[in-house]
Amino acid sequence: MNIEHIKILTETIKQAEESESFFDDNGFNIESFTHSCGTASCIGGYAVALAKDMDVRSGNLTGIAEDFEAVARDYLGLSYSEGVDLFYPEHDNWAEIDKNAAIKVLENLIETGVVDWSIVNDVSQD
Numbered sequence: 248m249n250i251e252h253i254k255i256l257t258e259t260i261k262q263a264e265e266s267e268s269f270f271d272d273n274g275f276n277i278e279s280f281t282h283s284c285g286t287a288s289c290i291g292g293y294a295v296a297l298a299k300d301m302d303v304r305s306g307n308l309t310g311i312a313e314d315f316e317a318v319a320r321d322y323l324g325l326s327y328s329e330g331v332d333l334f335y336p337e338h339d340n341w342a343e344i345d346k347n348a349a350i351k352v353l354e355n356l357i358e359t360g361v362v363d364w365s366i367v368n369d370v371s372q373d
Contacts, residue, residue, distance in 0.1 A: 249324030250357055256294050256323065257353040260346055290349055291334045294319035332362035 295318045320330035333356070336344065348367040355366055 248329075248356075248360060249322070252294075252297070252323050253353060253357050255297060256290070257350060257357065259293055259297060260290075260350055260353070290353070291315050291319040291330075294322045298322035329362055332364075336364040 292315065295315050298318050298321070316330055316334060319334065320327065323330075323333075325333065333352070344367075348364075351367055352362065352364055356362055
Protein backbone atom coordinates (compact mmCIF):
# COMPACT_ATOMS: atom_id res chain seq x y z
CA MET A 248 0.00 0.00 0.00
CA ASN A 249 1.41 3.38 -1.00
CA ILE A 250 0.37 5.55 1.94
CA GLU A 251 2.00 8.66 0.47
CA HIS A 252 -0.05 8.41 -2.73
CA ILE A 253 -3.23 7.71 -0.76
CA LYS A 254 -2.52 10.87 1.26
CA ILE A 255 -1.98 12.87 -1.95
CA LEU A 256 -5.26 11.52 -3.34
CA THR A 257 -7.10 12.39 -0.14
CA GLU A 258 -5.71 15.93 -0.12
CA THR A 259 -6.56 16.35 -3.80
CA ILE A 260 -10.19 15.41 -3.16
CA LYS A 261 -10.29 17.72 -0.12
CA GLN A 262 -9.00 20.63 -2.21
CA ALA A 263 -11.44 19.84 -4.99
CA GLU A 264 -14.37 20.27 -2.64
CA GLU A 265 -13.39 23.92 -2.20
CA SER A 266 -13.10 24.68 -5.90
CA GLU A 267 -14.60 23.78 -9.25
CA SER A 268 -14.66 20.02 -9.36
CA PHE A 269 -16.63 16.95 -10.31
CA PHE A 270 -18.53 17.21 -7.04
CA ASP A 271 -21.69 19.23 -6.48
CA ASP A 272 -24.09 19.62 -3.55
CA ASN A 273 -25.63 16.23 -4.36
CA GLY A 274 -22.34 14.31 -4.36
CA PHE A 275 -20.22 13.24 -7.29
CA ASN A 276 -21.54 14.58 -10.57
CA ILE A 277 -20.50 12.01 -13.15
CA GLU A 278 -22.28 14.07 -15.83
CA SER A 279 -19.55 16.72 -15.67
CA PHE A 280 -16.86 14.16 -16.38
CA THR A 281 -15.70 13.68 -19.98
CA HIS A 282 -14.69 10.07 -19.40
CA SER A 283 -16.42 7.97 -16.80
CA CYS A 284 -13.82 6.16 -14.75
CA GLY A 285 -16.70 4.14 -13.35
CA THR A 286 -15.59 4.23 -9.73
CA ALA A 287 -17.38 5.51 -6.64
CA SER A 288 -16.78 9.22 -6.04
CA CYS A 289 -14.33 8.90 -8.89
CA ILE A 290 -11.63 7.82 -6.49
CA GLY A 291 -10.14 5.78 -9.32
CA GLY A 292 -10.33 8.62 -11.83
CA TYR A 293 -8.60 11.03 -9.48
CA ALA A 294 -5.89 8.43 -8.78
CA VAL A 295 -5.33 7.88 -12.52
CA ALA A 296 -5.06 11.62 -13.14
CA LEU A 297 -2.49 11.90 -10.35
CA ALA A 298 -0.57 8.89 -11.65
CA LYS A 299 -0.44 10.49 -15.10
CA ASP A 300 0.46 13.97 -13.74
CA MET A 301 -2.73 15.50 -15.10
CA ASP A 302 -4.80 18.35 -13.73
CA VAL A 303 -7.59 16.43 -12.04
CA ARG A 304 -9.90 19.42 -12.40
CA SER A 305 -9.68 19.36 -16.18
CA GLY A 306 -12.42 16.75 -16.25
CA ASN A 307 -10.95 15.11 -19.33
CA LEU A 308 -9.29 11.76 -18.82
CA THR A 309 -10.17 10.46 -22.26
CA GLY A 310 -7.47 8.20 -23.66
CA ILE A 311 -5.00 8.44 -20.79
CA ALA A 312 -5.39 4.85 -19.61
CA GLU A 313 -6.89 1.72 -21.07
CA ASP A 314 -7.40 0.10 -17.68
CA PHE A 315 -8.34 2.78 -15.17
CA GLU A 316 -8.64 0.33 -12.32
CA ALA A 317 -5.15 -1.15 -12.84
CA VAL A 318 -3.47 2.27 -13.13
CA ALA A 319 -5.29 3.59 -10.05
CA ARG A 320 -4.61 0.41 -8.08
CA ASP A 321 -0.90 0.52 -8.99
CA TYR A 322 -0.63 4.22 -8.08
CA LEU A 323 -2.23 3.57 -4.69
CA GLY A 324 -0.30 0.35 -4.13
CA LEU A 325 -3.44 -1.72 -3.65
CA SER A 326 -4.01 -5.39 -4.28
CA TYR A 327 -6.68 -6.39 -6.79
CA SER A 328 -9.23 -7.09 -4.03
CA GLU A 329 -8.43 -3.85 -2.18
CA GLY A 330 -8.95 -1.94 -5.43
CA VAL A 331 -12.30 -3.61 -6.02
CA ASP A 332 -13.37 -2.81 -2.46
CA LEU A 333 -12.33 0.84 -2.77
CA PHE A 334 -13.49 1.58 -6.30
CA TYR A 335 -16.69 -0.48 -6.39
CA PRO A 336 -18.42 -0.49 -3.00
CA GLU A 337 -21.55 -2.59 -2.75
CA HIS A 338 -24.12 0.19 -2.71
CA ASP A 339 -27.23 0.71 -4.78
CA ASN A 340 -26.60 4.32 -5.74
CA TRP A 341 -23.05 5.59 -6.01
CA ALA A 342 -24.39 9.13 -6.44
CA GLU A 343 -25.11 8.99 -2.71
CA ILE A 344 -21.41 8.51 -2.02
CA ASP A 345 -20.26 12.10 -1.69
CA LYS A 346 -16.81 13.62 -1.36
CA ASN A 347 -16.94 13.56 2.44
CA ALA A 348 -17.60 9.82 2.41
CA ALA A 349 -14.71 9.29 -0.01
CA ILE A 350 -12.39 11.35 2.20
CA LYS A 351 -13.46 9.48 5.33
CA VAL A 352 -12.88 6.08 3.72
CA LEU A 353 -9.48 7.15 2.38
CA GLU A 354 -8.39 8.58 5.74
CA ASN A 355 -9.47 5.34 7.41
CA LEU A 356 -7.50 3.38 4.80
CA ILE A 357 -4.40 5.41 5.67
CA GLU A 358 -4.88 4.76 9.41
CA THR A 359 -5.92 1.11 9.33
CA GLY A 360 -4.79 -0.30 6.00
CA VAL A 361 -8.35 -1.54 5.42
CA VAL A 362 -10.96 -0.40 2.89
CA ASP A 363 -14.14 -0.08 4.97
CA TRP A 364 -17.18 1.70 3.53
CA SER A 365 -19.24 0.69 6.57
CA ILE A 366 -17.72 3.59 8.53
CA VAL A 367 -19.75 5.98 6.40
CA ASN A 368 -23.42 6.43 7.32
CA ASP A 369 -25.77 4.83 4.81
CA VAL A 370 -22.91 3.59 2.64
CA SER A 371 -21.77 0.12 3.54
CA GLN A 372 -20.27 -2.93 1.96
CA ASP A 373 -22.57 -5.83 2.67
